[in-house]
Amino acid sequence: MPTVSLPDGSSKTLPAGSSAMDLAEGIGKRLAQAAIAAVIDGKVTDLTLPLPEGADLKIKLLTDRDPEALEVLRHSCAHIMARAVLRLFPGSQLAFGPALENGFYYDIESPTPIREEDFPRIEEEMRKIIKASEPFERFERVTAEARSLVEGMGQKLKVEHIDEELCRQDSLSFYRQGEFIDLCRGPHLPHAGKVGAFKLMSLAGAYWKGDSSRQQLQRLYATAFFSQKDLDAYLKQLEEAKKRDHRLLGKQLHLFTISPLAGSGMILWMPRGALIRGILEQFLREELTRRGYSPVYTPHVGKLEMYRTSGHFPYYRDAQFPPLYQHPAASALDLCQYRLQAGVLDEARERDMVLFLSQACLVIPGYAEAVTQEGRIQATERLVEELLKIHSVDMPEYRQAKDTAGRAKALLNWLEQQEGYLLKPMNCPHHIQIYKAVPRSYRDLPVRLAEFGTVYRFEQTGELSGMTRVRGFTQDDAHLFVTPDQIESELLANIELVQLVLKTLGLTDYRVRIGLRAKGSDKYVGSDDDWNNAEASLIRVVKSLGMEYTAEEGEAAFYGPKIDFVVRDCIGREWQLGTVQLDYNLPKRFDLEYTGADNKSHRPVMIHRAPFGSMERFMGILIEHFAGAFPVWLAPEQVRVLTVSEKFNDYAKGVESRLREAGIRVTADLGPDKVGAKVRLGAMDKVPYLAVVGDKEVQAGAVTIRERGGADLGSMPVEAFIARVQGENTGRTLPKSST
RNA sequence: GCUAGCGUAGCUCAACGGUAGAGCACUGGUUUUGUAAACCAGCGGUUGUGGGUUCGAUUCCCACCGCUAGCUCCA
Numbered sequence: 001m002p003t004v005s006l007p008d009g010s011s012k013t014l015p016a017g018s019s020a021m022d023l024a025e026g027i028g029k030r031l032a033q034a035a036i037a038a039v040i041d042g043k044v045t046d047l048t049l050p051l052p053e054g055a056d057l058k059i060k061l062l063t064d065r066d067p068e069a070l071e072v073l074r075h076s077c078a079h080i081m082a083r084a085v086l087r088l089f090p091g092s093q094l095a096f097g098p099a100l101e102n103g104f105y106y107d108i109e110s111p112t113p114i115r116e117e118d119f120p121r122i123e124e125e126m127r128k129i130i131k132a133s134e135p136f137e138r139f140e141r142v143t144a145e146a147r148s149l150v151e152g153m154g155q156k157l158k159v160e161h162i163d164e165e166l167c168r169q170d171s172l173s174f175y176r177q178g179e180f181i182d183l184c185r186g187p188h189l190p191h192a193g194k195v196g197a198f199k200l201m202s203l204a205g206a207y208w209k210g211d212s213s214r215q216q217l218q219r220l221y222a223t224a225f226f227s228q229k230d231l232d233a234y235l236k237q238l239e240e241a242k243k244r245d246h247r248l249l250g251k252q253l254h255l256f257t258i259s260p261l262a263g264s265g266m267i268l269w270m271p272r273g274a275l276i277r278g279i280l281e282q283f284l285r286e287e288l289t290r291r292g293y294s295p296v297y298t299p300h301v302g303k304l305e306m307y308r309t310s311g312h313f314p315y316y317r318d319a320q321f322p323p324l325y326q327h328p329a330a331s332a333l334d335l336c337q338y339r340l341q342a343g344v345l346d347e348a349r350e351r352d353m354v355l356f357l358s359q360a361c362l363v364i365p366g367y368a369e370a371v372t373q374e375g376r377i378q379a380t381e382r383l384v385e386e387l388l389k390i391h392s393v394d395m396p397e398y399r400q401a402k403d404t405a406g407r408a409k410a411l412l413n414w415l416e417q418q419e420g421y422l423l424k425p426m427n428c429p430h431h432i433q434i435y436k437a438v439p440r441s442y443r444d445l446p447v448r449l450a451e452f453g454t455v456y457r458f459e460q461t462g463e464l465s466g467m468t469r470v471r472g473f474t475q476d477d478a479h480l481f482v483t484p485d486q487i488e489s490e491l492l493a494n495i496e497l498v499q500l501v502l503k504t505l506g507l508t509d510y511r512v513r514i515g516l517r518a519k520g521s522d523k524y525v526g527s528d529d530d531w532n533n534a535e536a537s538l539i540r541v542v543k544s545l546g547m548e549y550t551a552e553e554g555e556a557a558f559y560g561p562k563i564d565f566v567v568r569d570c571i572g573r574e575w576q577l578g579t580v581q582l583d584y585n586l587p588k589r590f591d592l593e594y595t596g597a598d599n600k601s602h603r604p605v606m607i608h609r610a611p612f613g614s615m616e617r618f619m620g621i622l623i624e625h626f627a628g629a630f631p632v633w634l635a636p637e638q639v640r641v642l643t644v645s646e647k648f649n650d651y652a653k654g655v656e657s658r659l660r661e662a663g664i665r666v667t668a669d670l671g672p673d674k675v676g677a678k679v680r681l682g683a684m685d686k687v688p689y690l691a692v693v694g695d696k697e698v699q700a701g702a703v704t705i706r707e708r709g710g711a712d713l714g715s716m717p718v719e720a721f722i723a724r725v726q727g728e729n730t731g732r733t734l735p736k737s738s739t
Numbered sequence: 740g741c742u743a744g745c746g747u748a749g750c751u752c753a754a755c756g757g758u759a760g761a762g763c764a765c766u767g768g769u770u771u772u773g774u775a776a777a778c779c780a781g782c783g784g785u786u787g788u789g790g791g792u793u794c795g796a797u798u799c800c801c802a803c804c805g806c807u808a809g810c811u812c813c814a
Contacts, residue, residue: 105809116744204809205742212811216742219809247807251750260787260805316814318740355740426814460740460812461805469813557814576813608814645771672771680775694773706774 002051004059014051021047021190024061036069036194037062037187044068046138046187064194064226074099076136076189077126077198077224082106083180084125085220089114093157094182095208095217102234102572103223107206109157114218119200122220126198129178133193137176138186146172150183157208158183197231198224213351244570246623247466253628253686255636256467256619265464265471267616272636275665276622277615279634281452283504283732284476284611287497293450293478298430300454304420309589310429311525313422314338315558318356321458321471325420329391334420336384337411339364340404344373377404384411427453428608431479432590435604440594445604446486450478452615467620468575474615480607481592487605491541491563491580494609498565498578501611506734507625510577512547513564514538515555524558530584535561538582557608559585565613570624577613577621582606629686629708631735632728639725640687641668641703642678644694651698655691655718662722663729679706691721 004023005011014023020038024031024047037044039060040051051057062069078097081104086092089110097106108114114122141149143166150158162183166172175184177192189195199222206219225231242248250256255273262268269277288295304323307313313320317338325331335357345353350373357364366379381404388395397410424430431449440447454474463469482490502510516535517524524531538561542549549563556562562581566574583606586592596602612618622630632638639659643652649670659666669678675692682690691703696715703721705713716724727733 113743202808203743206810207741210811212741216810218742221809264805310814312814319813428814455814457813462740462742462810463812465807559814571808581814642774644773647771672769672777674770674772674777675774676772677776678774683775690774692774696773704773710774712774 002053002057004051004057007060011056016053017050019048019050020045020059020061023051023059027061031061031063034063035061036064036066036189037072039068044072044187046136047190049138049187064196070226071099072187073189073195073226074104074224075187076192077195077222078104078106079136079175079177079180079182079184079188080126080129080192080195080198081122081200081220081222082108082182083129083177084122085110085114086180087125088118088121091154093217094155095157095161097182103201103221105206105219105221107208107217107219109208109215109217114203114220116203123198123200130192130195130198132178133191134178135191136186136188138173138188139176140171140173142171143167143169146174146183149174149181153181155183194226195224196226197228198222199231199235212355238571241570244624244627245466246468246569246620249623249628250467250620252684253623255623258466263471264461265459265469267467267470267472273619275636276630276634277619280612280615280618281476284501287500288448288450288478291448291493291497292446293448296431296434296449296451298424298427298434298451298453300424300456301421302424302430304422305416306429306433307422307425308416310426310432310586311558311589312425312429316425316457319457319459320425321423321456323420323422325418327391327418329387329393330415330418330420332387333384333411334415336364336380336387337408337415339380340377340384340408340411343404343408344377350376381407423456424453425455425457427451427455427475427477428479428586428606429590431477432586432592432606435479435481435592436590440481440604442483442594442596442602445481445483445594446490447481447604448478449481450476453477467616467623468569468573470614470616473617475610476612476615477608477610480609481587481594481604482607483594483596483602484605487537487582487607488541490607491537491582492545494580494607494611495541495545495547495563498580498609498611501578502565504732505622505625506631507567507577507621510565510567512542512549513555513566513576514542514549514551515557515562515564516551516553517556517561518554521554524556526559526585526588531561534582534584538563538580557581557583559583560608562608567621569621575617575621577618578611579609579613581608583608626735629688629735631733632688632725633732635686635688636665637667637685637687638664639666639689639691640678640682640685641666641691641693642675642682643668643670644675644692646670646672648693648695648698652693655693655703658718659722659725662726664722664725683708683710689721689725 001013001016002018003011003013021032024035035047038047039062041058075098082094082097085108089112091111093109095107098104147159147162150162172183173185174181175186175188201221201223204219205216207216208214223234253272254270256270257268258264258266259268304313322331323334342353364379364383367376370376370379395410395414397413398407401407401410434449435447452474454472456472459469459471480490517531539551542563560581560583562579564576565578566576568574587603587606592604593601594604641652641656643649652668652670656666656668679690686708688708690706692706693703697703700715702715702717704715705721707713
């Protein structure tokens with residue numbers, strides 16, 4: 001007989017086989033009607049499931065006021081949507097249909113593709129299902145039976161999922177709702193009638209099990225709530241959020257532009273945006289000076305050889321602009337070399353390779369047609385031979401090589417002798433050359449080299465997005481070369497710097513992620529010992545600061561683990577801004593050293609860090625954070641002087657020049673418009689202060705200030721106003737709402 | 740790169756198998772004004788680009804370019 005204790009501290013003993021629903025009914029009819037699910041010992045479960053035998057279960061009954069209940073509702077609504085789709089699109093294959101933070105989706109493979117114009121009839125079908133208020137009935141089957149059940153339903157993806165993963169379990173659970181049965185862990189609503197409001201949101205592609213080499217399914221995004229009022233509020237909120245979109249505001253406020261002719265993903269900073277960026281950079285420069293950093297400058301391109309040594313060129317090849325070779329044959333040979341070096345590949349790697357070759361626009365005649373691995377390599381080798389012949393390149397080493405590996409080596413040797421450059425994908429190799437230019441003693445460390453360094457990455461077209469994902473961007477980068485016992489104090493100082501930067505801008509809504517390597521993956525370089533040390537250091541430092549964080553495997557850089565500061569944009573997408581990374585590997589690859597107190601040579605450790613991350617991305621996020629209404633110290637136009645009529649233009653010009661001489665960014669609207677129109681324009685341009693001048697102000701030598709947002713600060717002497725603005729400049733004052 | 744959708748004046752949008760229209764912005768003029776739009780006139784488009792179907796395409800079809808959402812990727 002289960003004994004249960006409730007959140008109010010009371011406890012009850014129930015007859016064996018009782019469910020949470022029985023418990024609710026025992027407490028009251030209204031509670032039983034309102035109950036959605038139960039939390040039993042911390043786990044959300046169905047109301048109707050018999051309670052486990054055992055003393056003192058902690059039970060909480062969930063109603064539509066609990067956030068966990070909303071998740072249950074959405075998961076159930078995913079089933080309802082899938083059921084509707086199966087009715088309208090017979091033969092559809094179901095994949096996964098989980099709840100999300102703001103809704104849910106279901107991945108579906110339909111014989112006739114679903115289109116957005118089908119949404120109304122899917123919604124109509126869902127309304128019918130909800131109106132019928134049929135219960136969600138749970139049942140279990142031993143795994144073998146479960147498999148034949150889903151097979152009998154013709155749900156091939158579910159069969160695949162059982163074979164690949166679920167077969168390790170003894171039994172599997174299902175939920176039935178009318179004619180619809182779905183393999184599912186649950187929990188679910190008592191019945192479909194609990195769904196108060198829902199809406200299909202969008203349609204997108206998604207790979208089966210998130211694997212880009214598998215088939216692509218259609219993902220139906222939707223959301224659901226307990227009431228229409230909640231849904232309306234959510235939709236309103238989405239609309240409001242869209243008004244903050246930095247792409248919209250960037251255009252409206254003339255902050256930046258992107259021209260397809262200049263290149264997509266290439267941000268062109270317009271004067272107003274550039275002004276803000278300059279102030280941000282100046283702010284950081286002051287902090288860096290205070291912290292013992294040395295500014296450096298390095299060029300936008302570097303020798304290929306340097307990026308071969310660092311590993312960036314081979315590792316991120318397909319995400320870089322193509323290398324710049326002097327020799328006309330070199331680019332093609334380079335790609336062939338890349339393919340030959342890979343050698344015989346397994347199936348998954350061959351898929352990646354085909355993908356890469358197509359992305360790199362490399363056509364190897366006969367490659368696609370070749371059935372075997374050997375055939376593909378032979379096709380590549382034939383192309384190399386043709387290229388060598390056409391370009392009259394004599395490469396005896398290649399001719400004499402006995403096998404593919406030997407030929408790859410020969411090609412590499414030749415390529416390494418060719419003059420080739422790469423658009424800078426990272427600043428670190430350049431900074432490393434600066435470190436190496438001078439013999440270093442332990443007394444010199446830490447060496448902190450800082451640069452606003454612009455880097456270029458060939459992001460996939462589908463990834464480009466405003467200022468947040470671009471192909472050319474400037475990192476507020478620095479590389480610290482430290483002794484092993486300086487690591488933790490420097491990490492600490494840098495995390496604090498990132499925190500200071502975020503706090504100064506009023507960005508408080510971020511999360512901290514420690515990126516660790518994925519165990520068992522071979523995409524990382526360096527020894528296990530170094531990795532273990534590095535990961536342990538990062539975790540220790542973050543813990544010592546008492547910060548909340550998540551440790552995520554597979555989020556490390558290929559050369560080391562990192563701490564990322566992650567924020568969200570106006571539509572909820574997460575972006576990495578500030579980052580602090582620990583690296584034992586590049587110092588090895590470039591053979592860095594310093595002389596220790598023992599007069600012996602030692603290897604420094606590197607810290608890569610960028611508090612803003614990328615100036616472009618940071619600016620994008622900042623525009624959304626302030627909704628374009630930048631605080632006075634950042635506003636490109638701080639004050640606009642408005643004349644009541646053109647009679648006062650001379651006085652206005654005087655005020656304007658006094659403010660400008662005081663270092664304030666000011667303009668004057670001297671046009672023939674009425675003051676109401678000028679105020680409206682100033683408000684739309686989000687100018688923090690509008691200074692109105694007319695007869696009264698001329699008499700008093702004053703300005704009448706209207707604050708952004710409409711507050712009337714009244715009339716004040718020009719000098720008093722100047723002092724106010726200057727105070728906000730030096731204090732980097734934030735508006736009240738964003739502190 | 741993949742899936743789906745979109746692309747009309749500087750911006751926001753309308754229309755349509757019979758060679759495009761509004762508001763704002765811009766230019767000129769009238770008005771000289773007190774806190775979110777004074778009035779009048781003018782300028783502005785080979786409907787993203789290139790093909791095809793058609794007597795005729797901006798509209799229908801194809802390719803490319805670009806944008807949007809999501810997926811995959813993200814040093």
